Amino acid sequence: MKRKIFSLLACSILSVPFLTAQDLSYKYVKDDPFDIKNFSAAIDPIFVDINGHNGYAFGWGARAEHMMGKRLLANFDVRTGFGTNLYRKSNDNTRNYFNMEGGIGFVFVNRVKTKNVPIILSQSTSGNTRTTRYIKGGVPAKCRLIVALRGGFGQYTNSLNYEKLPDSLLMMNDITYKQAKNGQVFKDTVSSIRGDIAQVGGIAITSFYAGLQFRKIRNMIIDVDGWGYRGNVMYSDFYVDVLFAPVVGIKNFENPDGTVYDVKYKDVTRLGWRLGWFMRKPKDQGFSLKLEVGSRPGFKTLKNTNVPLNGRNMYCMMTFGLYIPFKFQPMYTGD
């Protein structure tokens, strides 16, 4: 035992000359989370939505968000698909991907706390090893936290792949999808080339949402001796919403022979949820990312499963674009 302790002490003493103490000095160039532009408009040239309704859709969109004074937030988001899986304009049964929503938030926490935040001095990668030099313990920065209770309204349409739905719950007039598949519903008996027609329809969901939004703003830049300007600058939002859909409509299906089938799903759920995150810079124009995952209202979870999620409602959406920030009154600049 003595030998072990002696070895440990000896190793510690011998390693002292190889230790390098961090001796850095810096001065603040800026540390003001209220020095921001409170409005931003973004054009998203591309979004991708992977979902259970039709597999995937991609397209373009536009977003705007506004922080009005101390107590109000507003947001707007619209997306339309230019690459919607299974959608054909020539097929009236299908619908293009479209999502539009807008809402407001009531800010009930709008405070600043000084916290130590990480500052990266340099980062390099060699092979599989990444070396990061940072200021040990971080640097005190003013961190602004905004928490809001938010709510709004959304409209969504998309194509719907019948084949992915339980064939006993999807009804076409008074028969099940299982019976319809074996009958004449999906047969084209009119065209000269007679054959099966796509078992695809359309879905529309009108929903209200309510939830919490957390916004973090840091706007700190320091001048580190020997390293130059380094900073910790962020403007990011995280939100959790519950969705309630008074309307979950599946489009009527029309066969080329003119027969119209009223399509319904037996077990509809009006509730959904989502988590989202988006980011931009507090003042500068740049590129902005928004990521959202959730479960849309629609098809109730099957009774024979233990997992309380229905994959047909699930989606993951990412959108990326160019934003321009502005200062619009009213603005809150701190007390």
Place this chain on the structure above:
Amino acid sequence: MKKTITSFLFALGSLAVQAQDVGMNCQYFPGVQFGFVSVKAENNARFTKYRYGAALPILMIDRITSRWYTNLDFSALYYGATQTNKANDDRIKISKAEGALAAGRVGYMFGSGDNFRFGINGNLGLMTSNVDSLTRPLKQRSYLNYGLGILAYKKFGKFRVVGKVGYELYRKKNFVTKGGGMYFEGTLAYSFYQKYGISVMPCLYTKRLTYLPEAAGGGTAAETGAKVRSFVIRLGLTKFF
């Protein structure tokens, strides 16, 4: 007294003036372009010559800083993506995908001061040209491009001007057996609000390709040649440094 007030106001005003750095970021993300593309084939069974209006949407970033020039271009890929619904429904008469699927340039700028830079750049990427008269943009075949170019940057008050010239080689096994082309690009950018503005980029591309055309029943036909020429004017937002 007047002189004192004027001097004082001038001194006060100078505090608000911020020095601008060299360069700009032309963000055609998204952006638009107008122009035409012409394709002349020497020995293609499907066609001999056709011409079409250039694809409207582009996706490109062209950035010049004090020392570095970088360009990322996904314009043909983005155009193809935007036409997916139409293409799936056979509503496109001719695919307008021309240029970069995923291509880039990196260059180093020489010079000092705020007003002028001169640089050289290397180019590498994947490009596409509709030399098979296809209607589905994302079904087009791609070829490798690599080359060199030179560029110059000049600032005139609120205007900034860039000129670029380069030569590229094109290759792809079982597609482009031999190919080369030149490009001429100019940029005129104007700062109208703080660090932001717009830029206009007239571009001329000339390509000569020796390639194996797509045969009607699949596979490839006998080797042929094609001249692809395009002239486009691009418009987009620009951030000034």
